[in-house]
Amino acid sequence: MKAILIKSPGAADQLYLGEYEIPKPASDEVLVKVHATALNRADILQREGKYPPPDGASPILGLEMSGEIVEVGEEVKKWKIGDKVFGLLPGGGYAEYAVIHQDMAMAIPENLSFEEATAIPEVFMTAFQAVHWLGKLQPNERILIHAGASGVGTAAIQLAKEMQAEDIIVTASQAKHATCRELGAHYTIDYKSQDFRDEIKKITDGEGVDVIVDFIAAPYFERNISVLRTDGRLIMLALLGGTHLEQFNLGNLLRKRIQILASTLRSRSREYQIRLTEAFAEFAISRFETEKLRPVIDQVIDWQEVKAAHQRMESNQNIGKIVLKISES
């Protein structure tokens, strides 16, 4: 089969369309002819050699896919050849064929194309886990979502709206604010020209927020803690701004009984990912069908243009997902 491979760890120009063996489905897996996959920041790190795939995962990039089942393992009961599915992968999405565990695959809602379906799993399931499972966002609570126009951010805004958050506040570059508002954000903060701590104090009358979804880490840590209310939850998903704190007064954590939860989805066990897939599907599939939730697609790019796609994400130009269409060659 054709697959996007890496010549040697490095920049986007190391990616090329090469030949790779078609994976064989295990007894509880299905083989999917992939129609579309999508980019994630983890792909960039893996391409650079900084994020090796978990044990047993395909070394090919790609954490999600949509396509059609072409083969089923002997124990597979719930799927048949021809079914259209999408789902999260531990790797292997940038290829003409990929295997997925039967319980990690979800049926594509009829109103969604392959390109739309593949834009869902990684960012929506990450956001669902962050906002619902970890953040335990309650109706009438306030949430702050950093990088609101990112793939995960755009999903988190929509999920918070469906969970009836009182105020959804996001930080993002100015040019991305309109999209965040369309999706359901009530307040947008341009973190480049405004201090989000001052803005949140103004927006909430000094009360603060209950849940924060953060990707920036060190440069935001102290301010995140200062804008959390008592019993607030800080969910840390990435380290885009840096890893080390110079100093921090731990007293604020105790005084406000703050919970800090960090998570990476890819490192979770298959059992955890299956439970998450099932809980997410139950919550979200009908909402995609009725368009209460929608995948946010920045661009659909032919996979032969994968270098340009990676460069677009690396330069922070995207709003939502960059999708790769797997064209016949």
Ligand SMILES: NC(=O)c1ccc[n+]([C@@H]2O[C@H](COP(=O)([O-])OP(=O)(O)OC[C@H]3O[C@@H](n4cnc5c(N)ncnc54)[C@H](OP(=O)(O)O)[C@@H]3O)[C@@H](O)[C@H]2O)c1
């Ligand atoms: N822990 C997990 O399980 C998990 C799962 C999926 C993704 N992630 C991580 O979550 C992050 C977002 O992923 P994604 O796919 O949604 O990314 P994305 O769509 O590429 O968006 C990232 C956005 O973050 C903003 N940004 C980048 N660097 C920043 C910085 N230093 N300070 C403030 N904002 C910055 C930029 O938007 P602006 O133009 O608005 O600044 C950028 O477009 C990535 O780091 C990814 O690795 C974690």
